[in-house]
Amino acid sequence: MSIENLKTYDPFAEADEDTGESKQAQNYIHIRIQQRNGRKTLTTVQGLPKKFDQKKILKVIKKKFACNGTIVNDTEMGEVIQLQGDQRKDVQEFLVDKKEGLELDPKTIKVHGF
């Protein structure tokens, strides 16, 4: 029980990251939003599991959500998918979706922003 607790909170996450990029079990997928000029926004999806081909995902997402997007190679965060517009909810659902999505655990996804 106590061990389980430790795992969910992962108290050493920060410490690990400070010492070096050690991959902990809990790699969250972060979905963020950024404001651009006017009422335009940008959605970034960071930390998708390596087993997925980001390019393919992007291709599907672009078509599905009718938005453009790119893959940005960040030095720290690795590959990040960038999408035009506020696609947070869509992306979240896509990642979780069992039928046509990636079947990811909703717990590993963190949606940020307002």
Add this chain to the structure above:
Amino acid sequence: MEGTDKADTQEQRPPIPDRKQRKSVVFNSEALVVEPDGKIVTMASEETKDTALSHTPRTPPLSAALGAFTDAREAAVEDAAPPAEDGGLDLLKKKKKKPKKAEDAEGEEASGAADGAADAGGLDLTLKKKKKKKAPKADEGDEFAAKIAALDLDKEGAEGATDAKGDEQSGDMEKGTGIWSHDETKPISYNLLLSRFFSLLAQKNPDHASSGTRSYKIPPPQCLREGNKKTIFANIQEITKRMKRSEEHVTAYLFAELGTNGSVDGSRRLVIKGRFQQKQIENVLRKYIIEYVTCKTCRSPDTELNKGENRLYFITCNSCGSRRSVTAIKTGFSAQVGKRKKMQG
């Protein structure tokens, strides 16, 4: 179940927005009908009209098409004169439907997923919004809505019947009259029982409502706009004091979540880059409170945040004494937005 037998009587029934199950059912039957022709064909359904509307808003072909297949119905519409609300409702329904079809076009196996209705709903969102703008603008759209409303009239009648059944179960709970009377044999509907439960609960335990996380109140964030691109969060001090957190911590969280940055001005107000509404700030604050203020064990907001050993932050609860670590605020990836100009110049 209701959806299916209704679909039998009238195939173009739009789904009731608030009931997911029915929506999915209707969606299926309709998708099958409309999908093969792709656009507008003989189907006397609003779905087809919908397509027409979406492709060519306020155009003659549309009305022509309408007239072609809904002569009798139009006549019915004129004397029916549906209220404006109905129109709004129907617009909603229409919107609901449209994206589904788009989805169908994309992948047919997707359309079969009745249980994926929730997901579909999510997908709908973007499309829905687009639609919303188009429809109310055009007068034709309203006419549409009227017509569709007329088409739905009989359906609504059926609805009304069920409503009436619900209305029978009236009576004063306190006084024990009507359905609540002691020797009443009619089964009481679930909703009534549920409301009874809650009203009794509130009566017997008045302090229940006052305690607990729900009642944790912070003053609403005051958001002012500075110029065009900045938002001033005026009462951050008050709020942070209330939460017993340092301003810096809250600020860092806000900036990380909103994916922006900002500064503190002369009178200690927070200036955030970007336009944000009070509601949005509220949402972020709510998340902050859940993550960094409330005690996960007893849900009390009476906690303290302090730096423990090895660079970790710990929350100590003052009411139950539990202690838990919280993740440090991390600003994730942030894309370059409009920096190009600066870099060049």
